[in-house]
Amino acid sequence: MKKQAIYQPSLKNTSLRQGEILTNVVQYNPVASEISRETEELPYNKIIHPYAIVVTQDCDLDWDYRARQSNNSQLSKLLNSIILCEIATAREVRDTADSMNSKEWKLVESHRHERFYFLETIPLECELEQIGLPELTADFKKIFGIDAATLYRQLELGIAKRRAILSSPYLEHFSRRYYSFHGRVALPSQYESEREG
Numbered sequence: 001m002k003k004q005a006i007y008q009p010s011l012k013n014t015s016l017r018q019g020e021i022l023t024n025v026v027q028y029n030p031v032a033s034e035i036s037r038e039t040e041e042l043p044y045n046k047i048i049h050p051y052a053i054v055v056t057q058d059c060d061l062d063w064d065y066r067a068r069q070s071n072n073s074q075l076s077k078l079l080n081s082i083i084l085c086e087i088a089t090a091r092e093v094r095d096t097a098d099s100m101n102s103k104e105w106k107l108v109e110s111h112r113h114e115r116f117y118f119l120e121t122i123p124l125e126c127e128l129e130q131i132g133l134p135e136l137t138a139d140f141k142k143i144f145g146i147d148a149a150t151l152y153r154q155l156e157l158g159i160a161k162r163r164a165i166l167s168s169p170y171l172e173h174f175s176r177r178y179y180s181f182h183g184r185v186a187l188p189s190q191y192e193s194e195r196e197g
Contacts, residue, residue: 006119006170007126010162015065016082016151018058019166019174021122021133025049025084026154027144051087053138053166055178064148081145085178090118090135108137114181115140117174127164138174140181 010020027047034043054061060079067077088096093116094105107113117138124132154160166174 005126005167007122007164008167009126010128010165012128012162015058015061016054016056016162017061017165018054018056019171020054021087021119021127021136021163021165022052022054022084022155023050023133023161023163025052025146025151025160027146028150049084049086049144051089051133051136052084052144053087053174055083055085055143055175068149068152079148082148082151083143083145085138085140086142086144087119087136087138090137093137093139111173111177114177114184117177122164128162133163138178140178 007021010017016022025048027049028044029047031043031045056079061082063077064079067074090108093108094100097116100108104113108116109118111118117140119136119138121135122133124130127133151160155162165171
């Protein structure tokens with residue numbers, strides 16, 4: 001039985017897709033300590049995300065893209081931000097995550113660790129740049145939003161690049177895991193089992 005493709009190459013000149021992997025996305029973060037009532041200029045730090053994955057829903061991305069392409073934009077369809085999740089190489093995550101031993105890493109690789117999502121190597125034929133990408137890992141705690149117009153401009157200028165999209169049902173698996181992590185409920189204390197004897 002032939003293995004189903006996990007990824008497909010990104011498409012140019014279309015809306016971004018949920019589950020689309022981008023490289024070199026630039027985020028501009030205001031420097032909070034330098035914000036004052038007197039200055040109108042907003043100082044910022046430039047953060048480059050080597051890898052990121054789009055989390056915003058396809059329907060919202062599609063409506064936004066269509067509104068941007070039409071001459072009489074429907075303001076209600078425009079997104080003010082596109083939500084992305086930071087990704088790093090699997091090796092980086094394993095080496096830098098707090099107390100990530102081999103047993104815990106096996107939970108990440110098998111998608112049983114609630115915070116991380118492991119992505120296997122992306123073959124060159126499954127990504128737009130035809131270079132391929134290494135094993136990657138998304139950290140659901142590291143999400144960020146970028147103004148939609150700014151992100152599309154970065155793509156237009158070739159600063160950020162579209163690379164690959166998760167295929168179905170892998171996209172739905174990623175999405176369910178992401179929303180499950182962000183929908184978890186903190187309990188004031190854990191349930192305890194009565195001990196025998």
